[in-house]
Amino acid sequence: EHGLNTLEHQPQKIAAMEANWNTGPNVPLVLFALPDEAAKENKFEIAIPDGASLVLRHSTSGVVPGLNDYPGNHPPVFPVFWGFRVMVGTGILMLLVSWSAAFFLKRRHSLPKPLAMLMVPMALSGWLATLAGWYTTEIGRQPWLVTGVLKTADAVGPVAGSHVALTLATYLVLYVLLLIAYLGVLVHLALKAAKDGDSSPLPGVMNAAMSQPAAGE
Ligand code: HEM
Structure with missing residues (x-):
């Protein structure tokens, strides 16, 4: 649609x-x-x-x-074509990984190691697909800002390029810091779970599977 x-x-x-x-x-x-x-x-x-x-x-x-x-x-064709494929490809991979994880948890109450390993980089998949979707949408509308009405070049304001670059750089620094904090929390939680065993009460089928390491203690 x-x-x-x-x-x-x-x-x-x-x-x-x-x-x-x-x-x-x-x-x-x-x-x-x-x-x-x-x-x-x-x-x-x-x-x-x-x-x-x-x-x-x-x-x-x-x-x-x-x-x-x-x-x-x-x-420009190349980034729009590939942005769309990265988005859809990542989306399909997300479905495959999550469905197979649900299958293994339900049937075997544990995840095969390769699947568990794959889920580590998949933590960033939402970010990747969102960025690729955004690239598709925004690069894809060029050279128009409003198709057939207003070109991007005609909408350039009087703000100096250096000011725009400074704002962009500030955003970049802020988001890199947020990314580092996010990865830090993920690593901290993963190490904690690996050390203590994760006995947190999770709903439904997840509960049995996720608390397995603790059961062996
Ligand atoms: C799996 C199949 C997917 C299909 C078929 C699909 C399809 C589309 C389409 C048709 C657009 C509109 C492009 C445009 O006209 O400008 C779009 C935009 C977008 N998609 Fe996807 N997408 C998929 C997966 C994903 C996933 C998994 C994510 C993120 C987790 C995502 C995030 C986005 C974002 C952020 C936009 C830009 C929205 C905007 O700025 O208006 N997409 N997608």
Whole structure:
């Protein structure tokens, strides 16, 4: 639904997300490609035939907008195409990891070690997918701020570039500090649980599995 709304209001963003160069029917769903903006084509493309037409128009003969209809008026293709794939790929991975963890906890009351190890970097997956989604949305709307109405270049205010850079740097420093604090708390809790055993009362099936290390003591 979100994608169909974008198709109506920001067709050039959809064209970049799908790395589709020519408007037409039977547009494939590109799974992997290196979009080449100079040559206006995709290198090393792996695609599902008619996939984009099906997803966006619910018919294999559905017409999907192409980048070549928007010369000089479409966003940079590479970051939008890959931002979207990182977001969706991370989302699918989150589902797979959480569903398989729920399965193992229910059936075996413990997690296989590789899955438990994978869950450590997955702590940052929400952050990664959010950032990738945000990149897709904001880079994808360029060169427009309001598509067809106001260009980003025309909305530049009188604030000096150095001021903008200073604010950005302040935000960056603040968020790096918050990230360090967040990772610190996670590591602290994980070490504490590894040392004392985690006997915290968690709801439902989690309870039996998570308190297992303590049971052996
Ligand atoms: C798993 C499949 C997913 C699909 C199919 C999907 C689809 C979409 C679509 C169509 C957009 C709108 C792009 C636009 O028109 O500007 C979007 C934006 C976004 N997505 Fe996803 N997404 C998925 C997963 C995720 C996940 C797992 C997260 C974060 C945990 C996420 C975070 C975001 C964010 C933050 C935006 C930008 C919203 C905004 O600023 O308006 N997405 N996504």
